[in-house]
Amino acid sequence: MKTPGLNNSAFADPALCQGLLHALEQKLDAPLRFMEVCGTHTVAIFRSGLRSLLPKGIEHLSGPGCPVCVTHDREIAACITLAGRDGVRIATFGDLMRVPGPEGKSLKQAKAQGAAIDIVYSPLDALQLAQQHKDEQIVFLGVGFETTAPTVAATIQMAQRKGLPNFSVLSFHKLVPPALEALLADERPTEEGGIDAFLLPGHVSTILGLEPYRFMVERYARPGVIGGFDPADILQSLLLMLEMRKKSVPAIVNQYSRAVSDTGNAHARAILFDVFAPSDALWRGIGLIPASGLVMKDSYAEYDAWKRFSLTLPDVPEVKGCTCGDILKGRRSPGQCPLFGKACTPANPVGPCMVSTEGSCAAYFKYAIGNL
Numbered sequence: 067m068k069t070p071g072l073n074n075s076a077f078a079d080p081a082l083c084q085g086l087l088h089a090l091e092q093k094l095d096a097p098l099r100f101m102e103v104c105g106t107h108t109v110a111i112f113r114s115g116l117r118s119l120l121p122k123g124i125e126h127l128s129g130p131g132c133p134v135c136v137t138h139d140r141e142i143a144a145c146i147t148l149a150g151r152d153g154v155r156i157a158t159f160g161d162l163m164r165v166p167g168p169e170g171k172s173l174k175q176a177k178a179q180g181a182a183i184d185i186v187y188s189p190l191d192a193l194q195l196a197q198q199h200k201d202e203q204i205v206f207l208g209v210g211f212e213t214t215a216p217t218v219a220a221t222i223q224m225a226q227r228k229g230l231p232n233f234s235v236l237s238f239h240k241l242v243p244p245a246l247e248a249l250l251a252d253e254r255p256t257e258e259g260g261i262d263a264f265l266l267p268g269h270v271s272t273i274l275g276l277e278p279y280r281f282m283v284e285r286y287a288r289p290g291v292i293g294g295f296d297p298a299d300i301l302q303s304l305l306l307m308l309e310m311r312k313k314s315v316p317a318i319v320n321q322y323s324r325a326v327s328d329t330g331n332a333h334a335r336a337i338l339f340d341v342f343a344p345s346d347a348l349w350r351g352i353g354l355i356p357a358s359g360l361v362m363k364d365s366y367a368e369y370d371a372w373k374r375f376s377l378t379l380p381d382v383p384e385v386k387g388c389t390c391g392d393i394l395k396g397r398r399s400p401g402q403c404p405l406f407g408k409a410c411t412p413a414n415p416v417g418p419c420m421v422s423t424e425g426s427c428a429a430y431f432k433y434a435i436g437n438l
């Protein structure tokens with residue numbers, strides 16, 4: 067019998083998904099709690115309706131893979147400080163505009179109060195702004211993971227080749243494997259249990275390949291599947307998790323081989339690490355994670371906004387009441403936050419997980435509010 071819900075447009079191959087769901091039901095011999103690391107997976111699971119179709123006993127937790135959500139209050143405060151300086155024009159992706167910083171203040175509010183802030187769709191747009199506004203300093207806010215950082219690095223290389231004196235990047239880039247290491251090292255299983263397996267991010271893995279995740283198996287005996295974003299990809303990834311558990315052989319497996327090569331994209335990594343070096347970084351709600359950020363190398367120092375404007379991270383109080391940190395670590399679900407859907411909504415977000423389209427609180431609010 068066809069499972070209701072498989073006929074929506076997200077299911078390109080309903081028959082395949084039906085078969086995969088059936089296989090999952092057959093093979094599920096104990097509860098499976100998996101963490102989807104990437105915000106795109108979170109949204110894919112909700113938007114397709116897959117969450118309600120999964121066999122009882124399979125539970126998903128959202129992880130730290132939404133770049134806007136993990137941007138720290140102090141980093142937002144640094145952006146706002148810089149946005150207020152004369153002669154500076156900030157260029158940023160739109161998602162960052164509404165992220166609350168200290169005392170709830172956002173870049174959107176700073177813009178309303180007169181700061182020069184433009185929304186751009188790529189770092190190249192910011193470079194173009196620098197060419198158009200020669201009398202202003204254009205600062206691109208570099209937010210994102212290994213997926214975005216190579217493009218930003220290539221833009222910095224281009225700015226250097228062009229000798230642009232009024233372009234720089236304020237880097238808040240973050241790296242996924244060190245965050246997973248921190249999460250596993252500090253794992254505190256809840257009443258429901260720990261994390262049995264990880265659905266690893268498809269986009270980030272196009273750059274990284276499999277190698278950077280091997281520590282999860284070697285040091286924590288935890289399996290990970292690099293998965294695509296179609297419902298069938300996610301279901302196949304879950305089956306792979308169950309099969310590994312049955313054989314007691316955890317591994318890092320590549321389900322998304324049509325997009326991710328086992329060795330990743332060496333060319334993109336070469337560009338990335340020509341410009342940037344790993345550095346310690348602050349993650350919202352999680353804290354300082356060693357070697358989990360990217361700082362510009364001395365050979366590109368003139369494009370480093372931290373140095374150009376002698377900026378430091380302001381010491382600011384954290385946003386009160388927001389439990390994004392626990393949500394990003396898989397210790398709570400959005401519905402367990404007392405502010406969810408009351409003081410905190412997409413129209414009036416208290417924390418970043420409610421702002422970003424890939425934030426778990428925003429996804430729960432949009433797709434699951436009546437079904438928590």
Ligand code: SF4
Nearest residue numbers: 388390403410417427
């Ligand atoms: S519902 Fe709002 S306040 Fe609560 S964790 Fe999510 S973003 Fe933070």
